[in-house]
Structure formats: C-alpha cells, structure tokens
Amino acid sequence: MSERQVIGVDLGGTRIRVALVSEQGEIVHRVDSLAHTEEGPTAVVHRIGTLVQQLADETGIDASVPAGIGSPGPLNPRTGTVLYTPNLPGWRNVPVVDLLQEQTGRRFALQNDGNCGALGEMIFGSAKGVSDFIYLALGTGVGGGIVAGGKLIDGMRGLGAEVGHFVVALDGPRCSCGSIGCMEAFTAGWAIKHEAAAVATTADGDFMRQLAGDGELHAGIVAEAARQGDLAAQQILGRASRALGAAMGAFTNLLNPSMIILGGGLLAIKDVLMEPAKDYLRQHSFIDFRDDLTITYSSLGHDTALLGAAALAMVEFPE
Numbered sequence: 001m002s003e004r005q006v007i008g009v010d011l012g013g014t015r016i017r018v019a020l021v022s023e024q025g026e027i028v029h030r031v032d033s034l035a036h037t038e039e040g041p042t043a044v045v046h047r048i049g050t051l052v053q054q055l056a057d058e059t060g061i062d063a064s065v066p067a068g069i070g071s072p073g074p075l076n077p078r079t080g081t082v083l084y085t086p087n088l089p090g091w092r093n094v095p096v097v098d099l100l101q102e103q104t105g106r107r108f109a110l111q112n113d114g115n116c117g118a119l120g121e122m123i124f125g126s127a128k129g130v131s132d133f134i135y136l137a138l139g140t141g142v143g144g145g146i147v148a149g150g151k152l153i154d155g156m157r158g159l160g161a162e163v164g165h166f167v168v169a170l171d172g173p174r175c176s177c178g179s180i181g182c183m184e185a186f187t188a189g190w191a192i193k194h195e196a197a198a199v200a201t202t203a204d205g206d207f208m209r210q211l212a213g214d215g216e217l218h219a220g221i222v223a224e225a226a227r228q229g230d231l232a233a234q235q236i237l238g239r240a241s242r243a244l245g246a247a248m249g250a251f252t253n254l255l256n257p258s259m260i261i262l263g264g265g266l267l268a269i270k271d272v273l274m275e276p277a278k279d280y281l282r283q284h285s286f287i288d289f290r291d292d293l294t295i296t297y298s299s300l301g302h303d304t305a306l307l308g309a310a311a312l313a314m315v316e317f318p319e
Helices: 041-059 096-104 113-123 189-199 203-212 219-227 231-255 265-269 274-283 301-316
Strands: 005-010 015-022 027-034 067-071 081-084 092-094 108-112 133-138 142-148 259-263 294-297
Touching (some): 005 041, 015 041, 027 301, 067 096, 067 113, 067 301, 081 096, 108 113, 108 301, 113 133, 113 142, 113 259, 133 231, 142 231, 189 203, 189 219, 189 231, 203 231, 219 231, 219 265, 231 259, 265 274
Parallel strands (some): 067 108, 133 259, 259 294
Antiparallel strands (some): 015 027, 081 092, 133 142
C-alpha cells in the first residue's frame, strides 16, 4: 500500500507556498508564487488553485488528494471563509474553500495558521504522540493553538485559541488587536521593536543604536545588545519574558497541559526571551500543575506553515 500524501498551502506571507507532503512529514515537492494581494481576494484565491494544479501536474497526483490551507485570521473553518485579515487587504467574508473546490474539484480545509502550527506539531513535530499541549508561535505577532485530548480546541465558530491575545496586564500597552495588555503587546517582534524605538530616543539606547548602524532597530538587535550586557536591552527583553512566563503560567493553570511548545521567528533569540520565561512560569502556576509539564521548542523549522496546513488536511480528511 502506497504512503498517504496530502497538500499543504501557506497563505500567510507575501508568497503563496504549496507543497505535497508525505504522511511522515517529508516535503515531496513544492511550488510557490508571489501572492500579489493588491489584486484582491478573487485573484489570489485563483492563484492558489493554479498553483495546486501545477503541483498536481508536476507530481502526477489526482483530485482525490486533499489540501489544507493555513491563513491569517480571523476566519471560520466551519464554512471555509476568511472573515477579514489585516495581512490581506480587501478580504471580507471570502469563501475560500468553496471557490477552490469549484476551481479544482479537490477537497480543501481552511484553518487559522496558528492552529495549523499546533496540528503540525501534533502530527509531525515535537508533540507527536502528545494529546494535551499548547503551541505558541512568537514572531512578528503571536499566534498558536491548543490541543486537548488529541483534538484541536478552537471554539464555537473556530475563532478560539487566540493565545497571543491573552491579557497579562490590565494597564499594559495597547495591542494590535485594539485590546489592552495582551501577551502579544509585550512579546511579539513588533512590540519589542516599538519598545526599543522608544528607548532609543534617550541616551539609554545608545548601544542599541550603535549596533543597528544605518539599519532599523528590531528584536535581533535588542537581543544582541542584551547578550553583550546592555542594561536597557536586558530590561526590554526581561519585560517580554515576564509577560510570556505569566501567560504560560495562566495556560498551565487553565488547561493542565503536558507540554508547551514555543516556535516562530523569535526562536532565534530564545536564549534571552524564552529560556528566562520558564522561571517566570513557575511564579504564575500551581506546583501540582507543572510537575509533569515539558517546555520545548518547535522542530518543524521554516516549513512549519506548510507542514501545519498538510496536517490539517490529514486531520480533516482521514482515510
């Protein structure tokens, strides 16, 4: 019997990436294209269908091979509709799944890209064989997903598990979502950059500005300054680590997971952001809840989005 294969589609960036993935999590073949989101949703969705067909033509798979799509939200996975998203200008109530099934004759499933990441970790990654865990993806923003009893927890309409928007400070900074004090407003790449830019207007920011040179400040610069002993940079990342630890502690108390997986682009600075957060988690969780808790890192690398979308197809369309 031949090994099962599915298609993963990553709609999260400036490019559309499509891959044929084996049941072992190996990327068999991939194609991609600029998304050209400025052309509007109809053109982008049609481009996805064209890429999927190109992949099929180049690999010889037929229409029975299903596809999963990981997209920024908010979206409704029950209806396969992207409700709206800041990353995709002009997208309002776009019936992505219906349009693609009509174009290609293939089965599609749609899910928030953070939730796809959690599924990817469960099927292919660090949570393989784990039934209760939380996945946190820290990058430009903060996303992730929750798996309990081996099932993705996403609420009534599939809008749940917005882990980055868990409030950790009632008087905290304004988040990109409009709320106050979200974890994302402390720990995301944009938040660290915003805080560093404010500090850089004072003498305390001299060393960070020196490291940045002619470029702009970003989380990587702040991390390097912190590693070299710069107090201002250490304070910025210390604040972010405390917020991350508080959120992980709250998730631990609420859900009693056996594992928390940290991923996303900020893994590059995990030594000065994520590692210290483990100690802060201990200050914000019951000891009994964390006795058997493992905190680890994503093992899917740069292909997390594609493998997560492929995992969605495997879960939604089991053989």
